[in-house]
Amino acid sequence: MIGWLRLVFGLAVAIVVTPPLILWQMLAMRFGWNEKPAPRLWHRIVLRLLGIRVHVHGDLARERPLLIAANHVSWSDIVVLSSIADVHFIAKSEMATWPVFGLLARCQRSVFVEREQRRKSGAQANEIGSRIAKGDPMVLFAEGTTGDGNQILPFKSTLFGAAKVALSNGGGERVFIQPVAIAYTRLHGMPMGRQHRVHAAWIGDSVLAPHIGALLREGAMDVEVHFGAPVEFTSDSRRKEVAAAAENEVRRMLSAALSNPDPSRRKR
Secondary structure (H helix, E strand, O other), X not given: OHHHHHHHHHHHHHHHHHHHHHHHHHHHHHHOOOXXXXXXXHHHXXXXXXXXXXXXXXXXXXXXXXXXXXXXXXXXXXXXXXXXXXXXEEEEHHHHHOOOHHHHHHHOOOXXXXXXXXXXXXXXXXXXXXXXXXXXXXXXXXXXXXXXXXXXXXXXXXXXXXXXXXXXXXXXXXXXXXXXXXXXXXXXXXEOOOOOHHHOOOXXXXXXXXXXXXXXXXXXXXXXXXXXXXXXXXXXXXXXXXXXXXXXXXXXXXXHHHHOOOOOOOOO
């Protein structure tokens, strides 16, 4: 019963707060106002409704241009990262057509890519590189899909080529690539085991709405975000080597977080 009350209350609050914040953001984008407050406020409200406690280790790098290479467990990763940093996302193209969520992604000035269309990878890297060169910190979920939260899938190196594009687009002599690990660690204060961590995961082609409903009903989940040291990408760097180095660091941070999770209390 309590779970269903949480679901109804959460949906009601989301319905009330989302339209005015979308309008605020659209006006900000149209008239050149500060675009940062609305997305961060919306994501923090959603985190409260979901009952997700965020534990942050480290900080978003201050250096620019910046590409963030993160693992990907669920749609909630976007909410978590956006609640703590003013970032933009590299999202799959079909998301642009989703009701509500597509509009939200556009309001956050996401770049939509078709990962399976290799012939388009150059143009997509160019768009991302241009945004990085302009100073926008872009989040790349480098696995190319979502995992189960227990391990890291191999990083795909193609879109790391955006760093080289940024160099040629006036981004300076180096681009910074920051590895970030997202770890879902506790449910109702108890450490998650491998079998329980799939509660947070939204894998493959699973239907989104039931997963959102399950998180709203359950609540009380802890997630850790670990910001690694940024790596310099220069004209001499090889994207596959940089992608492999970022993958190894994210894997290390994820393993450490899962084996020794923070106590269940809100750090920020």
